[in-house]
Amino acid sequence: MRSPLAALWTGALVLGLVLPAAAHHGWRWTSGNNIELTGIIQDAKLGNPHGVLTVQADAETWTVEVGQPWRNDRAGLKDGDLAPGVEATFIGEPSADLEDRLLKAERIRIGERLYELYPGRS
Template identity: 35%
Template sequence: MIQSLSSRAVLGSVLGLLLVTGAYAHHGWSWAEADQIELSGTIREISMAPPHPTLRVETKNDGLWLVELGNPRLTERSGFVEGVAKVGDPIVALGNRSLDRAEKRMKAVRITVAGKVYDIYPERIQTN
């Protein structure tokens, strides 16, 4: 009985650690560069679906980018909700690009759509 309990405890601990590690990897910023870049283009696709709303942004010189926003609640608190932007709107995204330079992906801290500013992660915005 004691061996059965300790086996379950070990298995439970390992599963818990895997879940926590997976959540951290998904929600962390370790995949992104520390410096922020500005990306200007046109919205080609909008998804407000969990786990993170995303935009597909076409730039003039660099093609199509995936711009990740915050979780749905965080994105909503910034004022960026379904219907405030549409495909074809101009956008400027400030954020952290993927460490993998072959990947056109950014985690946005601020977006400006048709002149309206949405601070997704105001505490992370780097100002010079």
């Protein structure tokens, strides 16, 4: 039989590992305000749990989180839309710490077309 202290330590360890990941994949780490970021995609890793782009915007390199594959499909994004060399404008919430240069995209504009990853979210 386990001691109550061992169970407490095990629970604390599990929470310590799970909570940071849950907070990152939600919206808690963002500022709560939208910005627009226009740049050229340098690298794209699309897949689960969400796609991650490296975007060169002016003299800064940003990491832009886009949707899961099903969310990108539902928004109308096709293969090649989020590829290196594509210029896009990303509208979404940046990290609460702007020095992170991390943005969670809610909408993506490529040319004249607007893709809504999170319809109804402002």
